[in-house]
Amino acid sequence: MSDTRTPSQTDPAPYDALLLLSFGGPEGPEDVVPFLENVTRGRGIPRERLTEVGKHYFLFGGVSPINAQNRELLGALRKDFADHGLDLQVYWGNRNWAPYLVDALREIADDGHRRVLVLATSAYAGYSGCRQYRENLADALAQLAAEGRPELTVDKLRHFYNHPGFVGPMTDATLAALAELPAEVRDGARLAFSTHSIPTAMAETSGAPDDPARGTPGGAYVAQHLDVARLIAAAVAERTGVADRPWQLVYQSRSGAPHIPWLEPDICDHLAAERADGAEAVVMVPIGFVSDHMEVKYDLDTEAVAKAAELGLPVARAATVGADPRFAAAVRDLVLERAAVQRGEPVTRCALGALGPSHDRCATACCPNPRAPRPAAAEA
Known part of the structure; x- marks a missing residue:
């Protein structure tokens, strides 16, 4: 704008x-x-x-x-x-x-x-x-x-998540991280878009349609991350001239009981799989986080970097928007x-990707509390 x-x-x-x-x-x-x-x-x-x-x-x-x-x-x-x-x-x-x-x-x-x-x-x-x-x-x-x-x-x-003011800085940060890699592996580097893992049951009930009367379709958490990842991957391909660079949405920071299914693959498991698949290098892109807080500094900069070193896999980490x-x-x-x-005035909503701008007010049924219903502010 x-x-x-x-x-x-x-x-x-x-x-x-x-x-x-x-x-x-x-x-x-x-x-x-x-x-x-x-x-x-x-x-x-x-x-x-x-x-x-x-x-x-x-x-x-x-x-x-x-x-x-x-x-x-x-x-x-x-x-x-x-x-x-x-x-x-x-x-x-x-x-x-x-x-x-x-x-x-x-x-x-x-x-x-x-x-x-x-x-x-x-x-x-x-x-x-x-x-x-x-x-x-x-x-x-x-x-x-x-x-x-x-x-x-x-x-x-x-x-x-799909506002140009979020996607643009994340794209530039991805390009900057690519530039940190040795020149000989830069074009072959793959992208790992990372976000916080959550229980799969919670992911399946995330989100709501614009019309609350239609019910809650779920799956918004993963769908929104995938849309951002596609946008950044496409922009990186255009600006580097490297088409079809492999990328995947991965997860980090799992904290739940082992018997409860959470979103996978974990970033460290993914790095091992990428190395086994012949990856030359990986850029970790923390699209799930607004700032470089502890889960970025420890789970990516400490644990994932250590895992990559163990694998002999060159990695770089993109900055968050901060x-x-x-x-x-x-x-x-x-x-x-x-x-x-x-105020009831016409407005143009900025949004990139396939999903469009999200709703202003959340439906009562969206993203339910996994333990017990509780009052929430700012509902439709």
Whole structure:
């Protein structure tokens, strides 16, 4: 979209605040186990097990990169909004660590705002990446109501996985990673598009149609990732002149019980299979993640790189979008799009690929809670 807008196109009304909503992460060794207790609350996991799980964080001094990267994104959003005349205050809250979601919403209410847009740092449909955040919002809003604070109306921005401001930076990052490989293997390098593995049952119930009356078809989590992978692979082929470069969607960061089926193949298993198939090199492209947080730094940069070294397979890892100015501009575009929709004005929705722009409001039945139904904010 053009950066030249009429006054009405820089108007966020009826919204008066944007909340950056993320997962959160520890910022010191003493935070690790309490953070993991927040993540796993209600599952009865012993503290000793959490200490074992936390070894990934302890390898990095007990600090997850995610909070620092969210601060960078917060700054990028504020700068982009200011540079383009969008008068909308931006706040930040996390699901599992400070600054907590309920505190951010309390600050928003105390500052006099009443109509809030939410940007969740997850690009795709699915329980953990969408509905669980909306459940968290419902819980936080209920807590504020119990405190007697003014009512907030909260709407979540649509999934942005196929917005040009997400796909473009990921494409450039893939090309940059290819350039890091030795020249003699560059043209033969294959692409592994990586995302968070989830239980197959959860993947099968992810997503909903635009018309909630038609029911929930499911399968959106995988379908959306595949659409992005195709877009990036095609763009890389065009810009490198290497047609038919092999690629595959792979998964990482599995954390569930062994007897429960999760999406496969795992990235490390995939690297072994690629080497056995004669691959010269592999570029890992973390399309499932907005920033280089712990699951990228450990599962890809540590475990997968170590596996590749064991196999004698050259690898490189593409960067995530992070605070790329194009991504900040995409958020601005989504904010103005949603504001125009709420005002009843015509709007052009930016989306690449075969699936088109996603729905504004989630159907009640989409991406169901795998344990038990719970109230969720911003539903159709």
